[in-house]
Amino acid sequence: MTSQHRKRTSLLALGASLLTALSLAIGAPAHAAGEWQDGSSQSDTILDCTTGLPATGVTANTGWWSPTGQVPKVGEPFLLHGYIGLVGFPCSSGVAVLPELLFDETAFGYPDEPVKWGINDIDDPTPTFTTDPVELTRGPNGGIAIATVGGQAITLERGEIFEFQVPVVALRALKGTATPAPSCSERTAGTRPCPVATSGDHLQVAFKVGGHGGNKSFVTPYVPLFAAGPAGGGGGGGTVAKAPSSTSAKFKVSARKAGRATVTVQASPAPTGRVVIRDLARKGRVVAHGTLTAGQHGVLKLKVAKLGKGKHRLVAEYAGSAAVGASSSAIRKIRLK
Numbered sequence: 001m002t003s004q005h006r007k008r009t010s011l012l013a014l015g016a017s018l019l020t021a022l023s024l025a026i027g028a029p030a031h032a033a034g035e036w037q038d039g040s041s042q043s044d045t046i047l048d049c050t051t052g053l054p055a056t057g058v059t060a061n062t063g064w065w066s067p068t069g070q071v072p073k074v075g076e077p078f079l080l081h082g083y084i085g086l087v088g089f090p091c092s093s094g095v096a097v098l099p100e101l102l103f104d105e106t107a108f109g110y111p112d113e114p115v116k117w118g119i120n121d122i123d124d125p126t127p128t129f130t131t132d133p134v135e136l137t138r139g140p141n142g143g144i145a146i147a148t149v150g151g152q153a154i155t156l157e158r159g160e161i162f163e164f165q166v167p168v169v170a171l172r173a174l175k176g177t178a179t180p181a182p183s184c185s186e187r188t189a190g191t192r193p194c195p196v197a198t199s200g201d202h203l204q205v206a207f208k209v210g211g212h213g214g215n216k217s218f219v220t221p222y223v224p225l226f227a228a229g230p231a232g233g234g235g236g237g238g239t240v241a242k243a244p245s246s247t248s249a250k251f252k253v254s255a256r257k258a259g260r261a262t263v264t265v266q267a268s269p270a271p272t273g274r275v276v277i278r279d280l281a282r283k284g285r286v287v288a289h290g291t292l293t294a295g296q297h298g299v300l301k302l303k304v305a306k307l308g309k310g311k312h313r314l315v316a317e318y319a320g321s322a323a324v325g326a327s328s329s330a331i332r333k334i335r336l337k
Helices: 011-025 184-187
Strands: 042-046 054-065 077-086 093-102 116-121 136-140 144-147 152-159 162-168 200-210 222-224 248-254 259-266 273-279 287-294 299-304 309-317 332-336
Touching: 042 259, 054 093, 054 200, 077 093, 077 152, 077 200, 093 162, 136 287, 152 162, 248 273, 248 309, 248 332, 259 273, 273 299, 287 299
Parallel strands: none
Antiparallel strands: 042 054, 054 077, 077 162, 093 144, 093 152, 093 200, 116 162, 136 144, 200 222, 248 259, 259 299, 273 287, 273 309, 309 332
């Protein structure tokens, strides 16, 4: 089928072949022990530049993958991913894309593994991915946005696909379809994603799109997430008292080059889980992030992005774990020249 993707057949046949290729292009990575578990896809509509008729513009999907081929257990790493391709023929040269992950962030930790991403041709049978740095920051809907370094959107030309893979671990049982799905009218209409608070154990990826004449501001696929609770744990349905924690941070930062920070989380048992450093003077931009493991005994050293000139308000946030509660450091006010 992929040999036909570039032929000028009817618009309907072309769109169907491209959509199929979009699913197949990343459906089975070479290293996968299991299969990608994809959720609902979503597309927008453009006026085809060659025919003037309505046609699919971008189409997107999201999903998860477990290296065991089974539903991951609490504490086992697995991948969240999303992808979007420009399959139509807009009159513009391409589309600007800003993906934003929306989910219950308190339910996840982040292993010390890089985000993988790539931009490939939709019909490429061997897509490539990189671990080159991306910028993780707060998106327009309060989720985790993935942008190029400098905070810029990703640009796709017609026939290209962008995919990312984010490693995570569940800190509690996840029940997926047994919880409310993100079925709000705003998501369907493409004006915004559904609120995380009303979307249960689901991942939404709100792709902010523009510049290609589409009829939606956000194309937002979603997928239910599952994680098995610890044996004998009753599936995580009860409320578990968590140990308190306290967080402090020391910073050595610069306007022109990367800096460093040492974050200390005090708790018993030893704290594990995600730590982020935000610049509250820059709309909460994430300037550093990492994951505490038990062997680090609550001390995490992080590389901090260059901050730029001006005032900054830095805070370290520990997300907590299944056993330890979340906490934040005091805000450090800094002016850089």
